[in-house]
Amino acid sequence: MDAPILELRGLSAGWGRAPAVKELDLAVAQGEIVTIIGANGAGKSTTLMAISGILKPMAGQVLYQGRDASTVPPEELPAMGLCQVPEGRRIFPRLTVAENLDMGAFRRRDHDAVRRDMDRVFELFPRLKERERQQGGTLSGGEQQMLAIGRALMGRPRLLLLDEPSLGLAPLIVEHIFSIIRRVNETEGMTVLLVEQNANLALKLAHRGYVMETGRIVLSGTGRELLDNPDIRRAYLGE
Template identity: 65%
Template structure:
């Protein structure tokens, strides 16, 4: 069994006086795709932001590669291989596609390797290569999601945190995005922690999953078992 690369141990977090996370514990092993599913407001995105240091952890610990990162500044984590694709993409709308991708490698100095990685991103997302000189804000929603993922890949992540990659996208575009996510995991060995409202497609993609309700982990299992669980199917899969 592969080693644990990311771990949350009894993590709590607050927005002011409102407790958003209530003792979240989860593990992600190297090379896995792990999904976090749950209803709106369950704490899924907050969990990712707590990992990244965007939301301050009130208690508990976040460990990455065996070391606590609970007090690490958020801007230092990408250079350590922990990269997030935020909900809503958040690309730079006035910068070109190429300039957006360059921003993903802002902390790197290996220019030859950066050029290779950009070609890799263009290979994964040919539409981005076609539009490489266009401002990011002129792209479609699906293309902007591709750009946000490509920008994160330019940081050469060991762990990629994906927050609602299907949000607002048409079903065919979603299928394409998730196909690329699987390719990134299988061909590049990137570990992926995925927050996704579309529980069905997320679990089909994943090795394991966690179900969150009101800031707590209610269930953890391998993805196939969660897909077959009648309660999960009724609550999250539309059965």
């Protein structure tokens, strides 16, 4: 593997006194799609929160482009190319689609490039173009997920963190969103770390994967290796 854009070294983190994730070692190389799968409560979302600086590590390190990310204020990380699409989308419901997208580029001053990037988001998600002047809160769940991803793309991320993008969405919408994730990875070289309960979809999309149970990584391998693993198939694919 090439030098990692993201590396977790012995990371422990949580919301209370006891860590929800314990001594995690994980690496993501530039240009990869890596997924973390596991049951509810395994610690997947907590891991992303620690990477994006919302949670400070109890122990260990989060290294982003070789730098200890825990020393960087979380609001500064998007300007360094680390952007997260949180679980539940968390768009701005009273802002229009276009205004939500503008918020993803709020630190940028290259206005012409921002306009081109918005056009690119509308190319990826034509439904958002149709609703450009509509308030975000009036969109369907799938459209809000498209908007949340589009808002993150407006920051021109080098590393995109996605937390449960398929949650609560119809299969056709999920298929479209996953195809866009693959497209931006293949055409723009964007690195993606995906947390996902839909193990089948996630492992088919990802180059590599990690399996979490009760706060620890218990297995890792290529997406294909994990898909072919009979224990994974029984535990996460219902076979």
